[in-house]
Amino acid sequence: MGKKLVEDKSNVLPGDVLAEGDYLSGRGTYKEDGKVKSRVLGVARTDKSKISVIPLTGGYIPKEGDKVVGKVSGIGPSHWWIELDSPYDGYLSLAEGSDEFIDLDETDLSDVYDIGEIIYTEVIKVTSEKDVKLSMQDRICKKLSGGRIVRISPSKVPRLIGKGGSMVEMIKDKTGSRIIIGQNGIVWVSGGEEDLALEAIKTVDKKGHGDGLTEKVEKILNRR
Amino acid sequence: MMDITEIEEQAALDKIKSGKRLDGRDLKKFRDIKVETGVAKKAEGSARVTFGDSKVIVGVKFGVGHPFPDTPDEGILMVNAELGPMASPNFESGPPGKEATELSRVIDRGLRESEALPLEDLCIEEGEEVWKVMVDIHILDHDGNLMDASALGAIAALMEAKIPGYEDGKVLREEKHDFKIRRTPIACTVAKVGDRYIIDPSLVEEEIVDGMVTVTWTEEELCSLQKRGNGGFKKDELIEIFELAREKSDELRKIIE
C-alpha cells in the first residue's frame, strides 16, 4: 500500500516527497528510500498508482521519435551535423538525409543542406552515450526557408500544441501563418500575420502554466 | 545554445525598413528604462540600470593613492568594465576583452573630457596622496546597447556617491562627505540601418546595423564620440546623428535627475 502526499496539480520543487510506499515513479520524479520525490520544479500529476511531475522549464535532451527543428552546423564527407539547442548535436547521414540518390562525385552536400540552414527533422536513435541520429525520411520533414524562429521552453511544447493540436490550429487559423513546432522548443513561423503569431506563441511560453490559457491566447489573436 | 540570430536578423532588418522594430518599438524610442541607486551597500555610490532585458550594475569606490606625475594635485579616475560569462551564453571567463575595454574607455572619456568630476578637489597632499575614484561596471544580462546603459549607470552612481573621510593614512568609510558632480555626461548610441536611424539597439539589431556612433553630451556640450563597429558615415549624416543624440540624451538625463 502507498500513501499519496500531494494533490493532483500541486506545484512542487526538486526534493519534495510526493508519495510513500508502492507508488510508481513517473517522469519528472525519482525514488529514494521508498519515497517518490520530485526532481524538477513543476506540477505534480497523480493517478491511481503513478506520480509524475510536468516540468515548468528546462532544457532539451533528444529522445527517439521526437520531431525537432535544428540548424545545420557542420558538413562532413557524407553527413551533416545539426544543432538542436541541446548539449548534443544530431548526426544526419547521407542515406537518411535524402530520398534521392546523391552522387558525391557530382554533388556538393552543401547544395542539399548548407551551413546555417534550418531543417525540420526526426530523432531516430539516441545511444546511451547520447549520440543522436537524425532522419529526413518522414515526409513531414523538410528544409525551412525564410520565416521567423522563436525559442520556447521545451516543457511548454505540449501546451503550444494543445489537446489534439487545438492550440496551434487556433493560432494558425487566426493568423494565416504556417507554424512548425520542434519538440526541442524551436518554433518556425512563416507567412500571414507573423508578429501576431509570435506574440501568441510567446504568451503560451510565459503563461503556459495557468488555467484559461486558450482564452488568453484567443484574446491576443482577436485584438488585431 | 543554437544561434538563431541569422533568421531574427533578417526579420529585424525587414522591420526597420518598414519603420518599426522587432519588439514593436518606433525607430527612435528607448526600451523600458529603469535606474535604481544605492543597490550595492559596500559601494560609496551604485546604480542598477535596465534597458529592456539588458541589465548592468555600477559601483563607485574611493581609495587613496599616488597621483600621476603630470597631475600631482589632482585625483584619479578609473573606469573598468566586466563582461563576464554570466551575461550571455557566448561570453567566457577571463580578463576584459576588446568589447569590455572599448566600453570602459568610451565611458571614461565621457566623464574625463566633460570634466564632470572635480578631480582638482580630490588632492590630499600634492605629489603624495590623492583620492582615486574607481568606477566598476558589471554586466549582468546582455541584450544590446550596453554602452548607453553602462554610461547612465556610471553617472547615476557618481551622482549619489559620497566621499569617505581620511585621517592618518586611514580611509574612514563611515564618514560621508559631499561629492559634487559638475555636469552629467550622457552617452547615446545612434545606429544607421540603410537610410534610417535607430536608437537603443537590441542585441540582434547591433548585428545588422550599418554602423553606430556613441555620442556623449553634457547639458551643453558634445564631449566624446566613438564610431563603433563596421560601416561608415558621411558628414551630413553625422551632424544629424549628433542632434538626434542630443535630444535623446536629454530624455535619459531626465530619468536620473
Place this chain on the structure above:
Amino acid sequence: MSKDKKLLKDGKRIDGRGIGDLREMEAEAGIFKRADGSGYFRMGGTEAVAAVFGPRELHPKHRQKPKRGILQCRYNLTPFSVEDRKRPGPSRRGKEIGKVSEGALSSTVFLEEFPTATIDVYMEVISADAGTRCVALNAASIALADAGVPMRGLISACAAGKIEDTPVLDLKGEEDKDGQVDLPIAMNVDTDEITLLQMDGMTDTEEMDEMLELAIKGCKKVAEKQREALMKTFEDSR
C-alpha cells in the same frame, strides 16, 4: 581571549539578534533573461546573484566525461562589494570557493543523465558582509531549479560560528572579523546530507556539535525562503 565583551551583551548581538537568529532574508528566482536559470539571495548586508547555463556542450572536448556531465562553478566578488576596492576577477580565495561550491552542488544534480555535457553556475557577490559563499550558493541553488535542471533537492547554506566563546548563527562582518570560529555549511535539508563544510578557528567536538546544530536549523529556514522564491515563479507563469 579579550575580556571586554563587545559582540555579545545579555544574549543580544550587535545588530540586536539572538544567538540562533538569521539575518533578514530576501530571495528571487528568474532575474535574468539570457541565462537558462537565475537567482538572487540576500542575508542582511550580503547579497549575491547567480546564473546557470546548461546542460550544454563542454569545451574543450578532452574535458568531457563519457558517462556523466560535470558541473562547474565560478564564484566572484564584484570590485565594489567590499570595503577597499577589489581587483576584478576571481582571486585565489574565489577559485577555492568555486571548487568547494562544485562539490556542494554536484551531488544533488542528476549529472549521470548528461554524459559529456556541462552545467555552468556563475555566482557574483554584489555586497559582502560575511557569509558570501553561503549566500552565493543559495542564489545558485535557486538558479539551478529555475533552469529546470533535474535535482535530488535544493541545497541551502548558512554559517554558524563562535563569538566570545558562544556558538551563534549566521555571522555578520564584525562578528566574523573578531569572532573565534567560522563554520559555513551547505546541505540538502530533506535528506540532512551536508555537502559543503569548512571551518576556521579553534574548537572541539562538543562545540562543533552545537554549532552544526545551529547551522542545520539555519539551513532549514534558508530552504523555506528559497522555496518561497521558486513557488512565486508559478504565479508569474499563470
